[in-house]
Amino acid sequence: MMTESASDLSNHFLIAMPSLEDPNFGGSLVFVAEHNDQGALGLVINRPMEIDLATLFRRIDLKLEGSALAGAAVMQGGPVQTDRGFVLHQPVGNWGSTVVVNDEIGLTSSRDVLEAVAAGTGPSRILVMLGYAGWGPGQLEDEVSRNAWLTVEADASVIFDAAADERLQRAFALLGINPAFLASAAGHA
Numbered sequence: 001m002m003t004e005s006a007s008d009l010s011n012h013f014l015i016a017m018p019s020l021e022d023p024n025f026g027g028s029l030v031f032v033a034e035h036n037d038q039g040a041l042g043l044v045i046n047r048p049m050e051i052d053l054a055t056l057f058r059r060i061d062l063k064l065e066g067s068a069l070a071g072a073a074v075m076q077g078g079p080v081q082t083d084r085g086f087v088l089h090q091p092v093g094n095w096g097s098t099v100v101v102n103d104e105i106g107l108t109s110s111r112d113v114l115e116a117v118a119a120g121t122g123p124s125r126i127l128v129m130l131g132y133a134g135w136g137p138g139q140l141e142d143e144v145s146r147n148a149w150l151t152v153e154a155d156a157s158v159i160f161d162a163a164a165d166e167r168l169q170r171a172f173a174l175l176g177i178n179p180a181f182l183a184s185a186a187g188h189a
Contacts (some may be wrong), residue, residue, distance in 0.1 A: 007141060009035045011102050013158070013171045014042060014140075015150040018182050024079045029168045030133055031088065031154055032140075033107040034099050040135040041099070043086060043107070045127060045159055046167040048073035053128060056085070060111070062118040069117065069126065073164060077129025086132055087113050089123035090156055104156055125160040150175060 014030040030042040054070035096110030116122035158170045
């Protein structure tokens with residue numbers, strides 16, 4: 001039986017194994033923001049959408065022009081509530097609806113964090129997603145046990161400093177794995 005701490009994948013990356021062919025998650029890197037006996041909430045952090053932050057902010061009547069963040073891509077965070085925004089940010093701060101992932105990272109779904117970013121008073125590091133990934137009780141543990149995902153403790157620099165197309169490779173590197181050596185299916189010698 002797993003211990004409580006061993007089964008909590010909060011603040012971990014889920015790295016999709018090559019055999020994971022689900023169109024929502026194949027080739028994805030997921031940051032798990034919350035995991036408990038009620039299920040798990042994660043965000044795909046390596047799937048940029050064709051919309052940048054400046055465009056998203058305009059759509060919600062905020063201005064971001066002139067900010068270094070304006071051209072940053074919005075991520076496709078997952079298949080659930082794809083019309084809802086989620087902001088991973090550092091530092092945690094004090095926002096209306098925030099899940100405190102750890103001492104450094106928060107996940108906020110309330111507009112106040114975006115208003116602060118537009119005003120230049122928001123968190124110093126952000127990643128914005130539309131949608132999230134959710135798992136029911138025991139579902140994520142089952143997927144991990146069936147080798148759909150590799151897990152590793154999350155590293156904030158992968159989330160906030162790496163380009164979207166480098167995040168998966170950087171997460172594999174945290175495990176010391178070159179993904180080119182992972183087979184997508186079992187073979188026979």
